[in-house]
Amino acid sequence: MNAIRTPTRRGILAGAALGGLTLGFRIPLPNEAIAQTAAAPTAPEVNAWVVVKPDDSVVIRIARSEMGQGTLTGLAQLVAEELECDWAKVTTEYPTPGQNLARGRVWGSMSTGGSRGIRESHEYVRKGGAAARMMLVQAAANAWSVPAGECRAAASVITHGPSGRTATFGSVAEAAGRLPVPTEVPLKDPADWKLAGKPVPRLDTAAKLNGSQVYGMDLTLPGMLNAAIHACPVFGGKVRSVDSAAAERMPGVRRVLRVGDYAVAVVADTWWRAKTALDAVTITWDEGDHARASSAGFAEVMKTALDAPQAAVGNRAGDAAAAIAGAARKVEAVYSYPHQNHACMEVMNATAVWTPERCEVWTPTQNGEAAHAAAAEAAGLPPARCEVHKIHLGGGFGRRGAVHDWVRQVVDIAKQMPGTPVKLIWSREEDMLQGRFHPVTMCKLTAGLDAQGNLTGLQMRIAGQSIVAGIFPQNIRDGRDPVVFQGLNAASNEADIGYGIPNLLIDHAMRNPHVPPGFWRGVNLNQNAIYLECFMDELAHAAGKDPLEFRRALMRNHPKHLAVLNAVAERAGWGTPAAPVNGQPVFRGLAQTHGFGSYVAACAEVSVSDAGALKIHRIVAATDPGYAVNPQQIAAQVEGSFVYGLSAALYGECTVKDGRIEQTNFDSYQVLRMDEMPKVETIVAPTGGFWGGVGEPTIAVAAPAVLNAIFAATGKRVRDLPLKNTSLRRT
Amino acid sequence: MAKLNVNGRVIEVAVEDDTPLLWVLREQLGLTGTKYGCGIAQCGACTVHVDGTATRACATPVSAFDDTQKIVTIEGLSPDSSHPIQQAWLALDVPQCGFCQSGMIMAAAALLAATPRPTEAQIREEVTNICRCGTYNRVIAGIQRAAGTGTAG
Numbered sequence: 001m002n003a004i005r006t007p008t009r010r011g012i013l014a015g016a017a018l019g020g021l022t023l024g025f026r027i028p029l030p031n032e033a034i035a036q037t038a039a040a041p042t043a044p045e046v047n048a049w050v051v052v053k054p055d056d057s058v059v060i061r062i063a064r065s066e067m068g069q070g071t072l073t074g075l076a077q078l079v080a081e082e083l084e085c086d087w088a089k090v091t092t093e094y095p096t097p098g099q100n101l102a103r104g105r106v107w108g109s110m111s112t113g114g115s116r117g118i119r120e121s122h123e124y125v126r127k128g129g130a131a132a133r134m135m136l137v138q139a140a141a142n143a144w145s146v147p148a149g150e151c152r153a154a155a156s157v158i159t160h161g162p163s164g165r166t167a168t169f170g171s172v173a174e175a176a177g178r179l180p181v182p183t184e185v186p187l188k189d190p191a192d193w194k195l196a197g198k199p200v201p202r203l204d205t206a207a208k209l210n211g212s213q214v215y216g217m218d219l220t221l222p223g224m225l226n227a228a229i230h231a232c233p234v235f236g237g238k239v240r241s242v243d244s245a246a247a248e249r250m251p252g253v254r255r256v257l258r259v260g261d262y263a264v265a266v267v268a269d270t271w272w273r274a275k276t277a278l279d280a281v282t283i284t285w286d287e288g289d290h291a292r293a294s295s296a297g298f299a300e301v302m303k304t305a306l307d308a309p310q311a312a313v314g315n316r317a318g319d320a321a322a323a324i325a326g327a328a329r330k331v332e333a334v335y336s337y338p339h340q341n342h343a344c345m346e347v348m349n350a351t352a353v354w355t356p357e358r359c360e361v362w363t364p365t366q367n368g369e370a371a372h373a374a375a376a377e378a379a380g381l382p383p384a385r386c387e388v389h390k391i392h393l394g395g396g397f398g399r400r401g402a403v404h405d406w407v408r409q410v411v412d413i414a415k416q417m418p419g420t421p422v423k424l425i426w427s428r429e430e431d432m433l434q435g436r437f438h439p440v441t442m443c444k445l446t447a448g449l450d451a452q453g454n455l456t457g458l459q460m461r462i463a464g465q466s467i468v469a470g471i472f473p474q475n476i477r478d479g480r481d482p483v484v485f486q487g488l489n490a491a492s493n494e495a496d497i498g499y500g501i502p503n504l505l506i507d508h509a510m511r512n513p514h515v516p517p518g519f520w521r522g523v524n525l526n527q528n529a530i531y532l533e534c535f536m537d538e539l540a541h542a543a544g545k546d547p548l549e550f551r552r553a554l555m556r557n558h559p560k561h562l563a564v565l566n567a568v569a570e571r572a573g574w575g576t577p578a579a580p581v582n583g584q585p586v587f588r589g590l591a592q593t594h595g596f597g598s599y600v601a602a603c604a605e606v607s608v609s610d611a612g613a614l615k616i617h618r619i620v621a622a623t624d625p626g627y628a629v630n631p632q633q634i635a636a637q638v639e640g641s642f643v644y645g646l647s648a649a650l651y652g653e654c655t656v657k658d659g660r661i662e663q664t665n666f667d668s669y670q671v672l673r674m675d676e677m678p679k680v681e682t683i684v685a686p687t688g689g690f691w692g693g694v695g696e697p698t699i700a701v702a703a704p705a706v707l708n709a710i711f712a713a714t715g716k717r718v719r720d721l722p723l724k725n726t727s728l729r730r731t
Numbered sequence: 732m733a734k735l736n737v738n739g740r741v742i743e744v745a746v747e748d749d750t751p752l753l754w755v756l757r758e759q760l761g762l763t764g765t766k767y768g769c770g771i772a773q774c775g776a777c778t779v780h781v782d783g784t785a786t787r788a789c790a791t792p793v794s795a796f797d798d799t800q801k802i803v804t805i806e807g808l809s810p811d812s813s814h815p816i817q818q819a820w821l822a823l824d825v826p827q828c829g830f831c832q833s834g835m836i837m838a839a840a841a842l843l844a845a846t847p848r849p850t851e852a853q854i855r856e857e858v859t860n861i862c863r864c865g866t867y868n869r870v871i872a873g874i875q876r877a878a879g880t881g882t883a884g
């Protein structure tokens with residue numbers, strides 16, 4: 001029989017001979033593992049969210065994934081705020097998707113995307129903390145035979161007011177866990193928060209300083225083999241034939257396998273040997289229908305669609321066409337935005353072990369439940385016989401959420417080697433070629449200005465790719481992808497246009513290339529904010545008005561959008577000249593948008609030398625996420641979002657030739673490095689009453705603010721991204 | 732067969748000569764703190780010290796080393812995360828996902844060893860590691876804090 005050796009959730013074996021960690025962990029037998037999944041976690045819990053151990057240490061369960069964005073710490077703060085525990089005693093753990101399934105989704109969604117980690121779950125996780133506190137207090141009150149109302153909890157200690165008696169959380173936790181979970185759970189007013197809302201340090205930093213943080217790629221299971229994979233570089237293509245004779249003779253190689261009908265994997269004792277042998281396999285591809293596809297060819301398709309009669313309407317007011325036709329002045333421009341790879345620092349990877357009875361997977365994922373579903377499907381087993389163990393991610397950015405192609409692959413491989421744990425690691429080249437890419441679009445904007453330079457009508461025709469059509473086609477209704485209009489919607493509290501334009505028509509002519517799309521940090525807000533905010537700048541200049549004043553006149557009914565815009569303008573000193581740097585004059589550009597529930601704006605300061613060298617000196621960013629659970633982590637997210645957004649603006653581009661992506665590694669796919677990083681000043685200005693996201697929104701204002709500043713500096717309007725394709729040299 | 736001096740210990744590993752040092756560290760020696768990011772010396776995730784110099788372990792075959800060269804990985808930088816860079820990183824919460832940070836820390840530590848009080852321009856020029864989460868400004872502030880220069884924080 002094939003014994004599956006299953007480290008527990010908390011017991012991941014990392015390292016071996018030298019300086020390796022000797023984490024104590026139990027290896028349950030397969031039956032035991034199933035029992036554990038189906039019943040309850042090993043530690044006694046107060047409720048689903050909180051475990052208090054006899055020594056008073058508190059384990060807070062986190063259903064969402066930590067990928068660097070700080071959600072783990074933020075969610076723990078929210079639970080701990082209501083729990084009234086001693087923050088110094090808090091640790092965290094991930095419940096597994098299998099446990100979530102077995103317990104009726106007691107932890108809710110595990111999806112960690114769309115900047116939803118906190119804003120979507122804050123209420124029920126706070127209630128989880130509050131309910132646990134009420135149960136602990138009740139248990140103490142029962143022990144003392146006093147009314148619970150006479151007792152209160154603070155810093156993991158329950159005090160009976162009248163008598164002064166005290167009990168620690170740990171001493172009553174077991175009794176508390178036997179009490180019914182209360183249904184009426186009042187929450188604190190955020191104004192009374194003591195821990196939430198504070199810039200407390202992250203809980204997960206220490207392990208990231210000495211190499212002890214275990215990522216999926218670092219995992220080692222007893223008896224584990226390693227796999228390298230090569231899928232058909234032309235999307236939709238298949239394996240025609242494989243010559244693996246040479247590879248099979250190479251050191252350490254155990255198997256050369258087909259994965260589905262589209263990929264070949266080598267399994268060896270080490271990954272390096274697997275990869276080396278894979279390079280020695282000769283694969284002939286049936287490249288399928290898209291072998292001649294190119295970016296240039298698809299650009300023609302989109303160009304035609306800019307004027308196509310059929311399009312799905314996203315936002316309409318008045319009669320834009322008539323207003324523009326009757327305008328004193330008409331302004332028109334066409335913009336474009338390319339495919340890009342997420343390029344997470346940690347490439348895709350997963351480890352799996354399969355037997356006819358059971359399948360387990362260890363992987364960094366933004367959505368444990370989706371990974372679990374993908375694993376079960378690939379395993380050919382009911383979900384209750386599968387488990388996924390989530391591991392901290394070396395970056396996610398949307399790549400590791402909606403589509404779990406690498407999980408299907410590793411299970412497919414493991415299934416061909418029953419009982420043997422196999423770790424699949426993609427090479428960087430595989431990761432670049434097999435991405436789920438930022439959608440490619442173009443946009444034609446047409447506007448009418450009256451004689452006074454007021455905007456009377458605006459048309460925006462977006463043409464191109466839909467992420468939803470590629471990933472959740474069932475959500476497309478009448479050819480309409482609702483997500484494609486991010487930042488351009490009429491009032492939705494999620495991603496609304498910030499301008500009152502009397503005659504407006506925004507529509508989308510969907511055209512999908514064969515390149516698979518993905519949700520990419522910032523999603524459709526990225527290009528929409530460029531299209532609208534750069535065109536607003538164009539209109540302001542056409543009207544002879546200051547770009548800030550031009551916008552303000554249209555934002556009277558959008559006070560929250562306006563407030564963040566005003567905040568960056570004021571901090572940056574808009575209206576006063578910027579101080580030159582090294583003799584180069586410095587120019588500013590503005591942008592604002594609303595996305596993922598938050599209002600954001602940026603002011604960029606740049607200089608451009610005569611030779612065309614761009615220097616981005618400073619970005620002032622403002623965000624109003626409603627509530628700020630950890631201002632320091634928000635600042636870190638805003639800073640980081642500008643690195644991602646500026647990488648995209650300056651360099652980000654995946655081009656297609658002969659049906660495949662041309663960029664294969666960080667040499668051909670450049671990203672921002674430290675020498676180009678501007679200073680970022682972050683204004684966190686939560687106004688309350690709504691919950692917005694933090695990880696993504698500010699990305700979208702990076703590019704338009706910089707592009708508008710470049711125009712101010714050079715008079716050149718860059719409308720095609722990335723910037724590297726345009727010379728800024730003064731002619 | 733290669734003979735290496737890693738984190739103060741001499742070890743022999745049976746491995747093909749052309750295996751990159753990175754994969755010997757990770758797979759034969761179990762030192763997984765050193766990361767694979769690109770394999771072509773572009774990203775710096777695999778940075779280790781070789782005789783004190785920051786070196787990209789993915790691009791050098793193990794046969795280029797013998798036990799006279801002292802290799803130090805993130806696991807061997809300090810016994811208890813007490814290196815000034817590690818302390819500064821902790822104080823400023825530098826890491827986000829953390830995947831690049833072993834390499835960042837090793838690059839920063841090597842910079843400070845060679846240039847104890849680097850200017851901001853030197854830091855920007857010398858540390859060329861890629862961080863996709865975007866920790867660059869905190870990395871700069873962390874190095875300045877460890878060096879006792881600059882006011883960023």
Ligand code: FES
Pocket residue numbers: 766767768769770771772773774775776777778787788789790
């Ligand atoms: S892995 Fe060595 S530089 Fe990227």
Ligand code: FES
Pocket residue numbers: 068345394395826827828829830831832861862863864865866
């Ligand atoms: S912290 Fe995630 S890549 Fe640098």
